[in-house]
Amino acid sequence: MSKETGRTLKGGEPKQLPIYPHKNKLVQAVRHNPFLIVTGETGSGKTTQLPQYLYQAGYCKDGKVGVTQPRRVAAITVAQRVAQEMKCTLGREVGYQVRFDDCTSQDTVVKYMTDGCLLREVLADPSLSQYSVVILDEVHERSLNTDILLGLLKNVFCNSAGATKGRSFPLKVVVMSATLETDKLSAFFNDCPVFEIPGRVFPVTCTFGSAVGPKDVESSFYVKEVVKVALDVHTSEQAGDILVFLTGQSEIEHACDLLFDKAENIDYRYDVLDRTVEGILILPLYGSMPTDQQRQIFQPPPPGIRKCVVATNIAATSLTINGIKYIVDSGFVKQLNHNSRVGMDVLEVVPISKSEAQQRAGRAGRTSAGKCFRIYTKEFWEKCMPEYTVPEIQRTSLTAVILTLKCLGVHDVIRFPYLDCPEERFILEALKQLYQFDAIDRRGKVTKLGELMVEFPLHPGLTRALLKAASLGCEDLLLPVAAMLSVENIFFRPGHPDKQKEAAKKHRALAATTGSMNDFATLLSVFNSCKSSDRPSAWCKENWIHWRALKSAFSVETQLREILLRLQQRRDFPVETFDGNKSELFRRCLCAGYFTNVARRSVGKVFCTMDGHGSMVHIHPSSSLFEQEAEVNWVIFHDVLVTSKMFIRTACPIRYEWVKDLLPKLHEVDVYELSSVARQEVTEDEMVKWESREAAKRQQEGSAEDALKKLEKRNNEATVSDARARYLQRKQQRQQSKAL
DNA sequence: GAGCACTGC
Numbered sequence: 001m002s003k004e005t006g007r008t009l010k011g012g013e014p015k016q017l018p019i020y021p022h023k024n025k026l027v028q029a030v031r032h033n034p035f036l037i038v039t040g041e042t043g044s045g046k047t048t049q050l051p052q053y054l055y056q057a058g059y060c061k062d063g064k065v066g067v068t069q070p071r072r073v074a075a076i077t078v079a080q081r082v083a084q085e086m087k088c089t090l091g092r093e094v095g096y097q098v099r100f101d102d103c104t105s106q107d108t109v110v111k112y113m114t115d116g117c118l119l120r121e122v123l124a125d126p127s128l129s130q131y132s133v134v135i136l137d138e139v140h141e142r143s144l145n146t147d148i149l150l151g152l153l154k155n156v157f158c159n160s161a162g163a164t165k166g167r168s169f170p171l172k173v174v175v176m177s178a179t180l181e182t183d184k185l186s187a188f189f190n191d192c193p194v195f196e197i198p199g200r201v202f203p204v205t206c207t208f209g210s211a212v213g214p215k216d217v218e219s220s221f222y223v224k225e226v227v228k229v230a231l232d233v234h235t236s237e238q239a240g241d242i243l244v245f246l247t248g249q250s251e252i253e254h255a256c257d258l259l260f261d262k263a264e265n266i267d268y269r270y271d272v273l274d275r276t277v278e279g280i281l282i283l284p285l286y287g288s289m290p291t292d293q294q295r296q297i298f299q300p301p302p303p304g305i306r307k308c309v310v311a312t313n314i315a316a317t318s319l320t321i322n323g324i325k326y327i328v329d330s331g332f333v334k335q336l337n338h339n340s341r342v343g344m345d346v347l348e349v350v351p352i353s354k355s356e357a358q359q360r361a362g363r364a365g366r367t368s369a370g371k372c373f374r375i376y377t378k379e380f381w382e383k384c385m386p387e388y389t390v391p392e393i394q395r396t397s398l399t400a401v402i403l404t405l406k407c408l409g410v411h412d413v414i415r416f417p418y419l420d421c422p423e424e425r426f427i428l429e430a431l432k433q434l435y436q437f438d439a440i441d442r443r444g445k446v447t448k449l450g451e452l453m454v455e456f457p458l459h460p461g462l463t464r465a466l467l468k469a470a471s472l473g474c475e476d477l478l479l480p481v482a483a484m485l486s487v488e489n490i491f492f493r494p495g496h497p498d499k500q501k502e503a504a505k506k507h508r509a510l511a512a513t514t515g516s517m518n519d520f521a522t523l524l525s526v527f528n529s530c531k532s533s534d535r536p537s538a539w540c541k542e543n544w545i546h547w548r549a550l551k552s553a554f555s556v557e558t559q560l561r562e563i564l565l566r567l568q569q570r571r572d573f574p575v576e577t578f579d580g581n582k583s584e585l586f587r588r589c590l591c592a593g594y595f596t597n598v599a600r601r602s603v604g605k606v607f608c609t610m611d612g613h614g615s616m617v618h619i620h621p622s623s624s625l626f627e628q629e630a631e632v633n634w635v636i637f638h639d640v641l642v643t644s645k646m647f648i649r650t651a652c653p654i655r656y657e658w659v660k661d662l663l664p665k666l667h668e669v670d671v672y673e674l675s676s677v678a679r680q681e682v683t684e685d686e687m688v689k690w691e692s693r694e695a696a697k698r699q700q701e702g703s704a705e706d707a708l709k710k711l712e713k714r715n716n717e718a719t720v721s722d723a724r725a726r727y728l729q730r731k732q733q734r735q736q737s738k739a740l
Numbered sequence: 741g742a743g744c745a746c747t748g749c
Contacts, residue, residue: 071747099749116749145748248745287746312745334745347744392747400749457749489744500743559749621742641744649744 014052014085017045018198026050026195027057030133030172035189038176041199042362046176047137048082051110054133055086060109062169063132068115070143071318072098079103079112086110099457100555115145116457119404122152123454126408127167139177139185140355141317142391142420148401150175151417152408154189180355181388188419202365204327209375212331219349222330223251225375227258230328233373234280234306235266236273240325240370241307243315245360247334247349252284252310253495259308278304285311285319288488291548297321316360327364327372329357331380337395340425342613344640345397353389354381394422398430399460403439406446407454436596436662437464448572455563458486465593470564471574477586479564480527481520483557485638485650490526490549491622503544504622510543511624516583518652519623520590520638527553587636588658594636595662599648601633607648610663615640620647634659 014020019040029036040046051065059065069075079096088094095104096112104111115136121128128134134153139146153173175185182194211225226244233242246252263280266272281301285294298321301307309321313333333352338345352360357374364370374381393401405413414427434440437460439450446454449467456463462482469478484490491507494500510529514521526543530550533539540547567573578585599607599617609615617640619626625635636659638650 114748116747120749141747143747248743250743288744314746316746318746336745349745486749488746493743618742622744626741641742643743645742647742 014045014049017049018043018200019045019049022195022197023049023053027053029193029195030054030059030174031057033192034170034172035192036172036174037182037185037189037192037194038174038197039179039182039194040176040197041178041201042366043200044197046197047078048085050174050176051135052082052086055110059132059172061132063130064108065110065133065135066118066128066131067110067112067135067137068118068146068149069112070115070138070141070146072101072114073318074138075112075114076101076103082110082112100559115143115149119145119149122149123404123407127156128171129167131171132169133172133174135174135176137176139175140180142389142393144392144396144401147391147393147419148404150188150419152410154417155410184419188417201362202367202369204361204365204370204372206361206372206374208378208381209373210377212376212380219247219251220254222332222375223255224258226328226330227255227262229373229375230259230308230310231262231266233326233328233371234263234277234308235271237326237371238274239276239306240368241301241321241323242309242326242328243321243324243363244308244310244328244330245315246310246312246330247332248312249286249288249493249495252286252312255310256282256284259310276304277306279306281305281307283307283309285309285315287312287314288492288546294319315363316356320363320366322367324364324366325368325370327361327370329360329372329374329376331357331374331376331385335395338397338426340423340429342615343429343611344613344615344642346640346642348642351380351384351386353386355388357381357385391420393418394420394426398422398426399433400458402427402430403434403446403450403454403460406434406440406444407451411444433596434460437461437593439464449574452567452573455567456560458482458560461593461596462486463593465589465591466560466564467574468576468592469589470568471576472578472585472589473575474582474585474589475561475564477524477582478589479557479560480524480553481590482560483553484523484527486556487552488546488549490523490546490553492544492546494544506542506544507622508624514624516652517624517628517632518583518587519625519650520652521583521586522624523650526550527557587652587654590636590652591654591658591662594638595659597637597639597648598654598659598663599635599637607635615646617646617648619651620649623649623651625651625653 019026026038038046038050047067051067054060054065069078075096075098079094080090083090083094086094091103091105092107094110095108097104097117098114099117118134136146136149139150156171173189175189177185179196186192186194209225209229212222223246226246230242230244244255246255259282263282268278283297285297297309300323307323309315315321331351332349333356334347335350336345336347361372364372402413405416410416413431414424431440431444434450435442437453438447439453439460441447452467453460453463456466458466462485466475466478466482469475492503494503510526511519511522514525526545527550530536530539530545531554536550537547540550578588596611598610600610602608602616605618607617607619609617620641625632632653634654634656635648635651636654637648639648641647641649
């Protein structure tokens with residue numbers, strides 16, 4: 001790379017990028033429209049060039065040009081690249097901001113950031129008065145934060161009384177996306193113009209398989225199939241690396257084992273078509289893999305060796321591997337879906353969408369023409385795969401997002417301009433939870449507590465527990481726990497069965513040191529033990545803990561502590577006192593945030609949730625409660641995982657008395673009231689009527705415990721969750737196919 | 741007696 005000119009950059013000189021001929025027209029389009037949509041595939045140069053064009057056109061005189069990305073690495077690397085092109089020091093005129101890393105200064109006029117960072121900025125300054133242009137990039141990915149920003153930015157213009165005040169000059173909004181659903185985006189922004197830039201990608205030819213049809217959803221079946229196809233590609237195609245898409249760690253390790261076994265028997269003198277290929281290098285790739293192992297993926301293979309990477313969806317957007325010429329697509333992905341019927345999140349394997357399949361195929365055409373082998377049939381494509389992936393906002397718990405909107409003064413959260421509306425019951429469920437946490441009142445207004453809660457980048461329940469602890473002066477118990485629960489899983493699970501046993505043994509020993517069969521206490525103990533250790537990374541290795549995850553828990557804890565310290569300066573920060581032992585204090589704080597996640601022993605080893613859904617759940621075997629559960633009748637838990645059963649993980653025993661007064665709150669809100677609250681149409685009259693109706697209901701139901709018993713009885717008779725039903729259906733299919 | 745995709749503040 002030539003330092004004098006800064007021109008010979010990876011990916012081509014700026015003047016040779018497809019966007020360059022459109023420079024003047026683009027700047028004009030921004031000048032004449034409050035909203036503009038710019039589409040173009042990867043490689044058009046829109047992310048790096050447009051902000052520079054706007055800078056040259058004088059858009060940085062009154063304010064900044066802000067560009068959002070859904071991911072941290074993207075924000076950082078693009079900023080580095082643009083700083084280089086503009087020949088300035090990163091952090092001066094061109095900078096970036098992501099969580100834990102603010103590389104901007106007074107001079108920064110072109111700012112790259114994650115969409116979450118911009119959302120936090122909106123919270124502090126709703127009119128975005130520092131910006132002259134806001135560019136939302138990668139909008140087609142439809143991240144939760146991007147979708148919220150879309151609605152907020154639309155509001156800036158449509159509510160003249162709203163956020164436009166406080167601005168001395170108009171804000172420009174540019175939305176950048178791959179060529180998908182651009183009509184919908186344009187319609188959303190009052191039929192604004194769409195600017196199309198041709199991309200610069202190579203053609204990828206796709207073929208369908210003959211084996212995996214609509215009924216072949218069993219993992220071991222499609223794993224075998226991708227292995228077969230990958231070996232076929234290896235022996236019969238020209239040189240070039242292979243990328244295989246599967247859904248998770250265990251599948252990937254299984255596939256790699258199979259590939260390795262079969263590849264050993266290939267005779268490269270006769271069996272391989274392209275004689276320059278003399279071997280295959282098989283590499284797994286998934287998010288929880290140690291970073292140094294991940295790094296191997298990016299190294300070019302030795303001469304004559306073909307690289308075959310077997311990866312999760314992480315290789316679809318987050319990581320780009322050079323030299324990939326062939327894709328083998330299983331057609332499945334593991335996705336976290338929120339099920340509002342049972343009020344919990346479900347991790348399940350589902351078919352990918354057609355647009356996601358095209359995205360996967362595109363990974364073969366980055367440097368030359370490529371081929372994509374889909375193992376599923378055309379019928380599977382047509383019958384099982386939706387056109388587009390359901391956007392995150394429609395399949396995720398909205399509790400935190402709704403609180404954010406409320407704090408931004410968006411009271412009517414149902415009629416907020418969503419590009420795709422979440423189901424009303426998702427919104428109502430979020431409102432109900434916020435009401436239960438005392439974050440909003442019966443009129444839907446944010447409470448003082450809610451204003452404190454929105455400051456924390458955490459799930460509201462966890463924030464509630466943390467604030468309770470802070471008011472009791474024992475935040476040191478909850479800060480580490482909140483941090484540990486908001487980073488990726490810290491317990492390392494190795495691939496080999498022997499090692500798995502060893503790891504499980506160590507993890508059980510860690511739990512035993514607390515002597516309390518409380519999984520939250522185990523997290524606290526791991527955090528503190530590691531932090532006070534002389535060699536923390538060695539300590540992690542020894543105890544089969546993910547050092548990377550724990551390190552990020554350390555930074556999260558620091559950040560949470562800073563936020564808390566700032567809020568405790570406020571005069572109205574709540575203060576309470578408590579007499580009792582430490583273990584009870586700890587668990588009482590947890591109850592304040594997790595009383596929506598209470599379960600009671602029902603029959604034998606089965607527990608029944610007390611959240612109004614009454615789902616039947618099991619203690620996960622990784623929990624310290626698993627073996628001693630006979631002594632325990634009431635528990636609170638952090639989350640539910642639906643696999644072979646509905647499992648609750650990270651749990652601890654509690655006393656009924658601690659939640660007795662909170663539980664009725666779970667049942668006192670009805671949907672009628674909630675939808676009125678959502679629209680803020682509740683009149684005093686309606687409120688009085690509602691109150692008396694509720695009072696009558698309470699009288700009828702008798703004590704809280706009676707009501708719960710009734711609820712439990714009803715649930716024992718009926719409810720089976722959607723996810724459970726799907727699982728049973730799948731199991732049945734599997735048994736049928738085995739019988740045949 | 742089971743087994744957890746990927747982001748982000």
